[in-house]
Amino acid sequence: MNIMRRFESPAAAPSGELPAPVRISRRSFLQGVGSGVGGFALGVYFAPALAAADKAIPGHAGNPDAIPTAKNMPEPQAFVRIGADNGVTVIAKHLEMGQGTFTGLATLTADELDADWAQVRVEAAPADVKRYANTLMGIQGTGGSTAMANAHRQMRLAGATARAMLVAAAAERWKVPADEVQVSAGIVSHPGSGHSAGFGELAEAAAQQPVPATVTLKRPEQFTLIGKQKLPRKDSADKTDGSAMFTQDVQLPGMLVAVVAHPPRFGATLKRVDASKARAIKGVVDVVEFEGGPGRFGGVAVLSTNTWIARQGRDALQLEWDDAKASRLDSDAMWRQYAELAGKPGTVARNDGDATAALEKAAKVVEADYAFPYLAHAPMEPLNCVVKLADGGCEIWNGEQLHTGDQGAIAATLGLKPDQVTIHQLYAGGSFGRRANSQSDYVLEALSIARAAQAKGHKVPIKMVWTREEDTRGGYYRPAFLHRIRAGVDADGKLVAWHHRMVGQSIMKGTPFEQYAIKDGIDSSSVEGAAYPYPIANLYMDLHSPDTGVPVLWWRSVGHTHTGFATEAMIDELAAASGQDPYTFRRAMLGEHPRHRAVLDKAAEAAGWRKPLARGGKGEKRGRGIAVVESFNSYVAQVVEVTAGADGALRVDRVVCAVDCGLAINPDVIRAQMEGGIGYALAAALHSEITLKDGVVEQSNFHNYTMLRIDEMPKVEVHIVASDANPTGVGEPGVPPLAPALAGAIFAATGKRIRKLPIGKQLKA
Amino acid sequence: MIKFTINGTEHAHAGDPSMPLLWFVRDEAGLTGTKYGCGMAQCGACTVHLDGQAIRSCVTPVSAAAGKAVTTIEHIADDKVGAAVQAAWRERDVVQCGYCQSGQIMSAVALLKSNPSPSDADIDAAMGGNVCRCATYVRIRDAIHAAARAAA
Numbered sequence: 053m054n055i056m057r058r059f060e061s062p063a064a065a066p067s068g069e070l071p072a073p074v075r076i077s078r079r080s081f082l083q084g085v086g087s088g089v090g091g092f093a094l095g096v097y098f099a100p101a102l103a104a105a106d107k108a109i110p111g112h113a114g115n116p117d118a119i120p121t122a123k124n125m126p127e128p129q130a131f132v133r134i135g136a137d138n139g140v141t142v143i144a145k146h147l148e149m150g151q152g153t154f155t156g157l158a159t160l161t162a163d164e165l166d167a168d169w170a171q172v173r174v175e176a177a178p179a180d181v182k183r184y185a186n187t188l189m190g191i192q193g194t195g196g197s198t199a200m201a202n203a204h205r206q207m208r209l210a211g212a213t214a215r216a217m218l219v220a221a222a223a224e225r226w227k228v229p230a231d232e233v234q235v236s237a238g239i240v241s242h243p244g245s246g247h248s249a250g251f252g253e254l255a256e257a258a259a260q261q262p263v264p265a266t267v268t269l270k271r272p273e274q275f276t277l278i279g280k281q282k283l284p285r286k287d288s289a290d291k292t293d294g295s296a297m298f299t300q301d302v303q304l305p306g307m308l309v310a311v312v313a314h315p316p317r318f319g320a321t322l323k324r325v326d327a328s329k330a331r332a333i334k335g336v337v338d339v340v341e342f343e344g345g346p347g348r349f350g351g352v353a354v355l356s357t358n359t360w361i362a363r364q365g366r367d368a369l370q371l372e373w374d375d376a377k378a379s380r381l382d383s384d385a386m387w388r389q390y391a392e393l394a395g396k397p398g399t400v401a402r403n404d405g406d407a408t409a410a411l412e413k414a415a416k417v418v419e420a421d422y423a424f425p426y427l428a429h430a431p432m433e434p435l436n437c438v439v440k441l442a443d444g445g446c447e448i449w450n451g452e453q454l455h456t457g458d459q460g461a462i463a464a465t466l467g468l469k470p471d472q473v474t475i476h477q478l479y480a481g482g483s484f485g486r487r488a489n490s491q492s493d494y495v496l497e498a499l500s501i502a503r504a505a506q507a508k509g510h511k512v513p514i515k516m517v518w519t520r521e522e523d524t525r526g527g528y529y530r531p532a533f534l535h536r537i538r539a540g541v542d543a544d545g546k547l548v549a550w551h552h553r554m555v556g557q558s559i560m561k562g563t564p565f566e567q568y569a570i571k572d573g574i575d576s577s578s579v580e581g582a583a584y585p586y587p588i589a590n591l592y593m594d595l596h597s598p599d600t601g602v603p604v605l606w607w608r609s610v611g612h613t614h615t616g617f618a619t620e621a622m623i624d625e626l627a628a629a630s631g632q633d634p635y636t637f638r639r640a641m642l643g644e645h646p647r648h649r650a651v652l653d654k655a656a657e658a659a660g661w662r663k664p665l666a667r668g669g670k671g672e673k674r675g676r677g678i679a680v681v682e683s684f685n686s687y688v689a690q691v692v693e694v695t696a697g698a699d700g701a702l703r704v705d706r707v708v709c710a711v712d713c714g715l716a717i718n719p720d721v722i723r724a725q726m727e728g729g730i731g732y733a734l735a736a737a738l739h740s741e742i743t744l745k746d747g748v749v750e751q752s753n754f755h756n757y758t759m760l761r762i763d764e765m766p767k768v769e770v771h772i773v774a775s776d777a778n779p780t781g782v783g784e785p786g787v788p789p790l791a792p793a794l795a796g797a798i799f800a801a802t803g804k805r806i807r808k809l810p811i812g813k814q815l816k817a
Numbered sequence: 818m819i820k821f822t823i824n825g826t827e828h829a830h831a832g833d834p835s836m837p838l839l840w841f842v843r844d845e846a847g848l849t850g851t852k853y854g855c856g857m858a859q860c861g862a863c864t865v866h867l868d869g870q871a872i873r874s875c876v877t878p879v880s881a882a883a884g885k886a887v888t889t890i891e892h893i894a895d896d897k898v899g900a901a902v903q904a905a906w907r908e909r910d911v912v913q914c915g916y917c918q919s920g921q922i923m924s925a926v927a928l929l930k931s932n933p934s935p936s937d938a939d940i941d942a943a944m945g946g947n948v949c950r951c952a953t954y955v956r957i958r959d960a961i962h963a964a965a966r967a968a969a
Contacts, residue, residue, distance in 0.1 A: 150914030150951045284910060291915030292906045294850015294890035298916060301849035309844070335832065359853070360840035361833075432854050432862060432916040432950045481852070481916025482950050520855045720910060724956070728913055731952020754859035754948060763941035765954035 118266035124209055128263065130183045131210035132161050134218070138238060138252035140167045145177040145184035145203065147194040147453045148287060149431075149480035149487070150728070151783035152721035155285045156200050157207050159717055163277040164211030164270060165218075167251070168238030174286045176477030179455035181470075191456035195488050195606070197684035197781020200717055204779050205269075212267040220264070221257035222249060237276075272715075272776070281719050287479070298481045299436045299515075302449045306512035307438070308337055310353040310501045311362035311519065313369055317378035317747035318349065318527055318601050325352050326370040333368060335361035340504040347491030347563075347603060353501045355510065359517060366519075379601025380747040386532065386600060387423065390555045394421065394536040398553055398594035399573040401582075405590035410549035414540025416629045417549075422537070422621060423808040424556075424614040426742035427530040427607055428757060433481025434523035437498035440513040441506055445472045447513075450495065451480025453488035457564070461492035462499055484608040484732070486528060490563035493528065493603075494518070524757050525749040529742050530607030531557040535582075535618035545630040547641065549590040550583050550622075556614070557604045558597040573597075580611040581683060581788070583619055585645045586638075602744065608732060609784040612683040616788030617795070617809070620679040624796045625805065634796055635661050635678050642680075647712050647775070651689040652680045654710035654771050659691035671698035674705075677796020679789040686713040686785035687773075690730070692766075692793040696801045700816035704734060704766040704794065709786065711770065714777035722782050723770040729786020730768055735760035737791040739810050821882040823848065824892035834880035838872075839863045841879050842889060850890040850919045854948070861947030864920035864927075865889050871927035873946070890919035898968050899926045905964035913951035921947050925961050934965050 119125075133141045142161045148154040154174040162172045177184045177192075184192045188202040215235055222240045223230035226247040234241050241248035277283055290296040315321065327339040337355045344350035354365035411417055438449035446462055452475050463470045480487055489495075498516035505514055518526060533556030540549045559577050560569035569576055574595055583591055607613060627637035635656045642649040656662075656678060668674045673696045680689040691708040709726045716722055739758035743750045751757040795806040798815070806814065819830045823846055830841055837856075842848050842865065851874060854862030858873040865874045866888040867881070893899035902925050905911075912918050921944070928935055928943035935943065940961055949957065 150912075152913070284907070285912065287915060288907045288910050288912055291912040291918050292903050292922060293894065294848070294919050296915050297849075298852075300853065301843075303847060303849070358836075358840055358844045360836050360844070363856075430950060432852070432860065432914065432948070434853070479915060482914040484950075517853075520857075724910065724913060724953070727955050728951045728953060731954060732950070735952070753857055754855050755857065759860070759948045759950065760952055760954075761948060762944045762954040762957065765952060765958075768955050 118268045119209060120266050121209070121213055121263050122265065125206070125213045125267070126263065127183065128210045128213040131207060132165065132214050134214065134251045134255040134258070136252045136255055138171050138250045140165065140172045140251065142172060142174050143177045144174050145186070145192060146199040147451060147477065147480055147483070147487070149194070149451060149453070149483040151199070151725060152285060152718060153194065153199045154287055155283070155721055156717050157203060158286055159277050159283060160204050160207035161211035163275055164208045165215045166235040166237065166276065169277060169283060171238055172286070178477070179452070179459045179473070179475040181456045184455070191454070193454040193456060193488060195453060195485065197686065197784045199781065200779040201685065201781055204717070208269050209267060212269055213263060216264045216267050217258040217261040218251060218254050220261045221254045222247070225254070225257060278715070278717050279719065283718060283720065285721070297478050298433055299438060299449055299451050299478050300433055300481065300517065302438045302478070302515060304438070304440065304513040308355040308357060308505065308510060308512055308514055309359045309362050310355050310505070310514050310516045311359065311366040312351055312353045312497070312501070312516060312522060313366050313371060314351045314522055314526065315349050315373045315378070317373070317375055317380065318603060320349065320373040320375045320378035322350055322352065322371070323374040324372040327352070329368040329370065330354055330365035333361060333365050336365040338505065338508055338510060339365065339369070340501060340508060342497065342500040342504045345496060347489070348493040348497050353504070353516070355505060363519060375747070378747055381600050381602055381744045382746055383743040387534070389598065390534040391421070393555045393596040393598065394534055394553050398555070398596040400594045401574045401579050402591055402593040404588070407549045407551045407590040407592035410590035411538055411540045411551060414549055415543040417538060417540040418622065418625045418629050419538040420622060420625060420807055422535040422618040424533045424617070425809065426532045426602065427736055427740050428524050428742050429484040429486035429607055430524065430757060430759070431480070431482025431484060431486060434518045434520055435486065435494045435526065436515065436517040437495050438513055438515045439498045439502035441502050441511070444468070445474065446499070447474045447476065448495065449476045449478060451483065451487055452477050453480065453483055454490070457490060458492045458495045461496055465496060465499060485606040485610070489528065489605065490565050520754070521752045524752050527603035528605035529602065530613055531559065531604040533614040535614065537618060537622045539622055539626055541626055541630045545632050547586060547588055547626060550588045550592070552583055552593045553596070554579060554582065554594070555596040555598065557600060557602070559604050559606055559610070561597065577606065577611045579615065581615040581619065581681065585648055585682065586623065586641045587644065608729070609683050609787040612681060612788040616679070616681040616683070617792045620681065620789065620792030621795050621807070624677070624792070624799065628799070638678070638680060647687045648680050648682060650773050651687045651710040651712050652678070654773050655689035655691045655708050658710065658769060658771050659693070659708035661691060665693060668695045672696065673801040675797045675799065675801025677793040677798070677800060679793035679796065681785070681788035683785045683788055685780040686711065686782060688726070688785045688789050690789040690793045692790065692797045694794065694797040694801055696798065696815065702798070702811070702815055704764070706767045706769070707790065708769045709771065710773055711782065711785070712773040712775050713782050713785070714775050714779040716772050716774070717779055719772055722772055725782040726770040726786040727768045729784070730790050731760050731765055733787040733790035734764070734766070734794070737794050737809055737811060738764070739812065741810050741812070819879055819883045821885050821887060823887045824889060830879045835878045837875050838865070838877045838879050838882055838887065839874035842874060842887070848889050848891055852916055852919055854917065858946070859948070860917070861924060862917045862920040864923040864947065866923060866927060869927070869930065871924050890923060893922060893926060896926070898929050898964070901968040902926050902929065902960070902964040905960040905967060909956050909960045909963065911953050911956040911960050913953055917947060917949045921949065921957055925957070925964065928961065929965055929968060933969060935961065
């Protein structure tokens with residue numbers, strides 16, 4: 053069946069594929085592939101460094117200078133292939149998890165190639181850090197909203213190089229000057245002689261051409277696909293007829309499904325399992341214990357060819373756990389501890405001027421605590437991974453977000469070289485950060501189960517699947533955070549002092565990323581974006597990073613999920629305290645930040661900020677709020693409009709969003725990511741919260757870890773602010789401004805300040 | 818032995834009759850377009866049609882399908898309304914991660930078959946059981962309205 057064919061070894065490349073191997077020494081993109089836990093090193097990760105890297109990239113706008121390929125694109129066939137059938141295959145080094153990367157990478161390549169969009173298809177790249185490193189990370193991986201930022205020049209160069217080789221082949225065949233040969237929508241032609249050919253006819257000859265020494269990228273006015281308002285996504289067809297392949301859908305000969313049981317408390321270990329009832333279920337093939345390791349917890353897996361039977365078996369297991377090393381965290385106690393820490397100095401993250409003295413002199417001072425719960429990523433596809441062990445190798449099928457890390461970790465576990473581990477990339481049914489785990493938690497768990505199964509004679513592929521319950525309770529949450537801010541304005545209403553203390557777990561501590569992300573005791577992902585970008589002469593910021601034993605991880609927009617709220621909410625409170633308009637107050641402080649100001653202006657203008665909001669129905673109060681947050685070098689402002697009912701019911705009516713993400717490669721994908729980011733953020737703002745009682749996560753499935761549903765989705769209007777800056781990401785930046793703008797709208801409507809998320813029933817109290 | 822059809826093909830199940838239909842469809846019939854999301858009828862990713870009615874296959878036992886016709890996403894385009902919904906989804910690029918979209922489409926088709934011209938409130942009521950974590954709801958709503966116009 054077709055599913056199987058998808059996983060057979062690729063047939064030998066049909067003749068005529070472009071290009072044949074080129075005899076150019078390959079440059080390694082990677083600096084310092086190390087021998088760390090995951091077998092990788094991280095080059096550049098954080099936003100300031102990313103911005104610096106951006107500057108080094110020749111203008112997206114098409115640098116008129118010729119770009120040398122030997123250094124920048126020695127191997128175009130690693131990124132684009134042309135078949136005899138005219139098909140253009142773009143090789144995507146990044147995971148498609150919904151954010152539109154496949155479409156984006158294909159757009160960049162196809163535009164420079166002057167391909168016919170209808171003939172462009174996308175294939176996922178294998179794990180190969182030498183060819184496919186994220187140029188901003190130094191490893192192959194997808195995250196930090198960097199796909200377009202790191203790959204835009206690379207993919208364009210690939211397209212331009214392949215185009216030049218097609219042109220050279222045509223010129224040679226037709227005996228005409230190359231500079232007279234034209235390419236448009238997949239057709240190569242020479243108007244003077246009347247020759248023309250499809251890409252396929254020229255592919256084989258083009259493959260024999262040398263890679264040109266230099267290529268020149270297009271100028272913006274030459275773009276045919278980049279920036280086009282409606283370019284169909286490359287993954288729409290297979291995601292609407294059931295044929296899209298996710299890890300959950302992999303079926304291999306002899307494969308067994310493994311449904312797992314984890315300890316109910318983080319850090320607990322298996323004491324005893326009685327599997328007799330599980331084994332008695334018809335169809336249960338075996339029950340295996342698997343080991344934990346750094347960042348993951350051992351447990352028991354039930355094997356069957358049928359997922360439900362394995363699930364029945366898992367539920368029939370009688371398990372006893374040893375809680376000696378388990379976290380017994382209780383959320384209420386944690387908040388008490390965090391509040392206590394917020395009263396004590398932490399590790400200083402920033403100290404400009406003298407915030408304490410300035411606060412004493414300030415005309416108005418506002419003090420507030422803002423609290424943010426643990427959040428599960430809850431992608432629609434629960435975590436899973438397929439492992440096939442073989443002598444001297446291992447194959448993985450996964451929605452792979454951190455190729456180099458997972459490949460290295462598997463290789464290290466098995467005593468193999470990384471290139472002996474093959475990763476078959478599949479679509480991820482959402483991730484929001486969860487599938488990129490610096491300790492390779494779920495991938496190594498699947499490996500551990502496959503090895504345990506093999507040891508019992510099951511030398512077959514193993515598909516590990518987590519139930520929704522395991523996924524919800526499995527940890528790696530957005531860390532809970534408490535922010536305590538005291539800030540003041542002078543008699544003229546000017547922000548003069550800001551004292552900001554943060555309490556929350558470090559995401560990077562204890563991971564291979566620690567050495568890059570933690571400097572002088574400050575995890576940059578804990579504080580990124582705090583108090584930014586407002587000019588504050590007296591700014592003090594410190595941080596407590598307690599460890600609770602609950603595993604934490606980046607969650608769509610990482611630190612900005614809480615720093616963006618705390619900062620923007622306090623700005624709102626200061627505006628109110630000094631009798632200023634929230635928009636005007638912000639705007640006046642953004643003189644040095646024109647991109648922030650432009651999106652803020654655009655959102656305010658489009659929302660009609662200066663005009664009164666239409667009245668609500670009887671007993672209803674309406675309000676509007678505004679926020680602006682830069683994250684991952686993209687700038688997003690949102691205006692939220694709400695209606696509050698007399699009974700405390702809240703309706704979010706409309707969100708007007710303005711975004712500047714540099715060159716807008718796929719405007720419709722940008723709009724989609726803003727819409728989706730707003731919905732994702734709204735779910736968290738309204739409903740989502742992971743709590744623990746005596747170490748046990750209290751939520752388990754969508755009935756108590758509540759998702760946003762269609763009736764709660766507001767109208768969304770997205771405005772893309774034109775920019776000639778290098779492109780940046782859109783997967784995450786739509787998230788941070790929503791909750792603070794919503795809180796501002798609620799205040800405007802009801803006079804009630806939201807200082808704790810989720811909003812839940814706070815308006816009903 | 819429980820007999821029924823899936824997309825017009827006859828199937829028989831000799832195992833546990835309480836097995837949810839989802840797992841027969843996915844693991845026995847090999848039709849993986851229908852998804853597991855929650856296992857307790859909370860998310861709608863598993864939505865299929867049973868004699869034309871949208872059901873949550875993760876909580877519907879195989880026994881409930883006896884003698885009936887199951888339709889899954891793989892064959893939804895065989896139907897006029899199904900084809901219109903699928904086309905509207907593609908035209909608007911509704912999908913993001915795509916994992917929930919089979920269920921969304923199956924629910925949307927069932928809605929339009931019973932209500933060819935739904936209001937926003939009708940859409941909220943009919944689609945409220947289908948979670949999209951990517952929050953593609955704005956486009957789902959637009960696509961349903963567009964499909965209604967196209968199928969009219």
